Amino acid sequence: xxxxxxxxxxxxxxxxxxxxxxxxxxxxxxxxxxxxxxxxxxxxxxxxxxxxxxxxxxxxxxxxxxxxxxxxxxxxxxxxxxxxxxxxxxxxxxxxxxxxxxxxxxxxxxxxxxxxxxxxxxxxxxxxxxxxxxxxxxxxxxxxxxxxxxxxxxxxxxxxxxxxxxxxxxxxxxxxxxxxxxxxxxxxxxxxxxxxxxxxxxxxxxxxxxxxxxxxxxxxxxxxxxxxxxxxxxxxxxxxxxxxxxxxxxxxxxxxxxxxxxxxxxxxxxxxxxxxxxxxxxxxxxxxxxxxxxxxxxxxxxxxxxxxxxxxxxxxxxxxxxxxxxxxxxxxxxxxxxxxxxxxxxxxxxxxxxxxxxxxxxxxxxxxxxxxxxxxxxxxxxxxxxx
Numbered sequence: 001x002x003x004x005x006x007x008x009x010x011x012x013x014x015x016x017x018x019x020x021x022x023x024x025x026x027x028x029x030x031x032x033x034x035x036x037x038x039x040x041x042x043x044x045x046x047x048x049x050x051x052x053x054x055x056x057x058x059x060x061x062x063x064x065x066x067x068x069x070x071x072x073x074x075x076x077x078x079x080x081x082x083x084x085x086x087x088x089x090x091x092x093x094x095x096x097x098x099x100x101x102x103x104x105x106x107x108x109x110x111x112x113x114x115x116x117x118x119x120x121x122x123x124x125x126x127x128x129x130x131x132x133x134x135x136x137x138x139x140x141x142x143x144x145x146x147x148x149x150x151x152x153x154x155x156x157x158x159x160x161x162x163x164x165x166x167x168x169x170x171x172x173x174x175x176x177x178x179x180x181x182x183x184x185x186x187x188x189x190x191x192x193x194x195x196x197x198x199x200x201x202x203x204x205x206x207x208x209x210x211x212x213x214x215x216x217x218x219x220x221x222x223x224x225x226x227x228x229x230x231x232x233x234x235x236x237x238x239x240x241x242x243x244x245x246x247x248x249x250x251x252x253x254x255x256x257x258x259x260x261x262x263x264x265x266x267x268x269x270x271x272x273x274x275x276x277x278x279x280x281x282x283x284x285x286x287x288x289x290x291x292x293x294x295x296x297x298x299x300x301x302x303x304x305x306x307x308x309x310x311x312x313x314x315x316x317x318x319x320x321x322x323x324x325x326x327x328x329x330x331x332x333x334x335x336x337x338x339x340x341x342x343x344x345x346x347x348x349x350x351x352x353x354x355x356x357x358x359x360x361x362x363x364x365x366x367x368x369x370x371x372x373x374x375x376x377x378x379x380x381x382x383x384x385x386x387x
Contacts, residue, residue, distance in 0.1 A: 003039045006032065006382065007085035007102075009078055011071070011094035013044035013053055018237050018267070019208060020294040021092050021115040024152070024177050031178070031375035038379060041085060043078045045071075045094065054081065068131030072097055072138065079105060087111060087382050093118055093135045096142035109147040109385035114156050114172075116212075116291055119163045123211035127240040143167055147385040150175050150378070153313025156291040175378055176316065177292045178371040181362070184301035187274040195272075198262055201351075202230030203307075203344060204280035206273070206295050209238035209247050214286035214309065216243070217333060219250035221286075221340035222261075229348045230260035232276060234268055277302040281354050282347055286340055288329055290314050297369055300324075300361030305354040307343055309336075317369075323361035 008029055012022025025042075032040050042053040049055040062073040075098035082088055082102035089111045090099030096112055103110035118124065118136040125132040143149060143164050149172045151157035157174050161167060193199070207213040215235060222231055233251065238244030254261045268276065277283065283299035285308035292313035296306050300317075306324030308314045320326045327343050330336045347354060 003037050004087070004379075004382065004386070005039045005041065005085045007082045007088045007099075007108075008040055008042045009044075009082070009088060009090040009095040009098045010042065011045045011092055013042060013046065013049070013055070014051070016046050020177070020292070021113075023294050024113070024115065025091050027178060027180055027371055028374060028378065031371040032378070034372075035375060035379060043081065043098070045074055054078075066129065066131040066134070068128055068134035068138075071095075072134070074098075076101060078102075082106065082108065086386055089113065089378075089382075090142070091115060093139040093142070097138045100142040100145055103145070103147075110142075110145070111148045111150060111381065111385060112142055112146040113150045113152065114143075114160050114291065115152060116289070117156075117159055117163050120159060120289055121212060123243075124239075126211075126242060140164060147171065148173060148381055150381065152177050152292040153316045155311075155313040155316065159291070159312070173381055175374060175381070176313070176369065177294050177297065178369045178374040179294065179297035179301050179365050180371060181301045181366045181369075183270070184274060184277075184298045184365075186303045186362070187271060187278045189271065189275045190279065192268070192272040192275045193279060196232075196262055196264060198230065198232060198276075198279075200228075200230050200260055201281050201348065202232050202260065202262075202279075203282040203284050203348065204232045204234070204276060204299075204304075205284045205286075206234040206277070206299075207285075209235050209244055211239070211243055212287060212289045214288045215247055216250060217288070217337050218284060218286040218340060219247065219254060221337040221344065222254060224338070224341040225344050225348070227258055227260075229281075229344075230262070231258075232262050232264065232280065234264045234273070234276065236265045236267065274302050277304050280304050281351065282307055282344070283324075284344070285309065285314065285318075286327075287311060287314070293317055296324075297365055300358075301365040303358040303362040305347065305357035306361060307340075307347055319360075319364065322357070323364050324357050 078098040079101040088099040290312040310326040
């Protein structure tokens with residue numbers, strides 16, 4: 001019997017992985033390739049690669065175009081090379097139109113993974129301008145026509161059906177993200193702490209600088225956290241200048257009175273990241289929108305307690321009062337920030353509880369979020385749409 005060939009389409013692929021969707025694509029691909037009878041071709045943005053992936057440059061005529069137009073032009077270049085696969089699996093709106101167009105062209109089943117939704121990220125207009133209308137249109141067209149949609153959480157499934165009421169609920173399937181608990185595991189090496197001058201007990205944030213991640217709320221909340229507790233921010237790649245400047249100003253304001261606020265702007269090497277997560281007393285995820293939150297799984301796998309906002313799929317990962325605690329997100333931002341600072345202060349004052357949450361978090365990551373399970377569920381869906 002011939003192998004089933006999967007065409008994965010993604011904007012992000014190493015070394016250009018900067019968000020949860022990119023992490024998901026890499027780890028899903030690795031897990032799929034371990035399964036007998038499955039072959040995976042990766043088609044990605046960013047130009048030619050030497051790792052076997054098919055990389056595509058933005059077509060020259062679109063080099064100075066709006067990013068949304070650049071994505072669509074790249075998608076068309078990818079689509080013409082998807083004629084030899086059994087199923088197309090696209091990730092994020094950047095890649096969805098490549099899958100949709102190829103599906104129309106070749107009659108190949110197309111599956112979309114819903115990592116986020118444009119209607120729920122209105123702040124993207126700050127980054128894309130009028131291109132936000134284009135990205136929203138592209139996502140809607142692809143979702144409504146897809147043979148199946150993978151939601152990374154039950155919360156995301158509900159969001160898909162609410163945002164796109166014309167989508168048949170039967171074709172929206174929840175398959176949660178996974179985490180590699182061998183790769184993300186407790187790492188007690190303290191060299192990254194010495195290198196960055198980090199000392200004392202600290203909480204940690206990891207993520208892009210974007211409205212979605214709630215970093216500005218965390219920084220305002222931190223003003224009311226006792227100064228004895230440190231804060232490590234592994235945060236870079238601002239979506240656009242306004243939010244980047246706002247975050248930079250808030251960090252500078254904190255650093256004027258606190259010597260234990262450290263900002264790491266560059267992406268940490270993997271071993272340094274796991275070490276910093278392991279040494280943290282508490283991982284912070286103050287997102288205002290989060291379909292699942294792979295970063296929470298990564299922190300849990302490193303045996304670190306999590307404090308996160310109760311939004312999207314986060315409650316499906318962080319079990320309140322078991323692997324960490326949840327704070328209600330509120331449109332009343334002052335209230336949200338007050339609740340954040342109170343929860344941080346309370347948890348940081350209870351190191352034994354944090355240790356208990358951390359151990360429970362790693363156990364949950366190992367038992368519930370293995371990539372072999374994710375791959376098996378995904379392959380089952382592939383077989384269903386191919387039939």
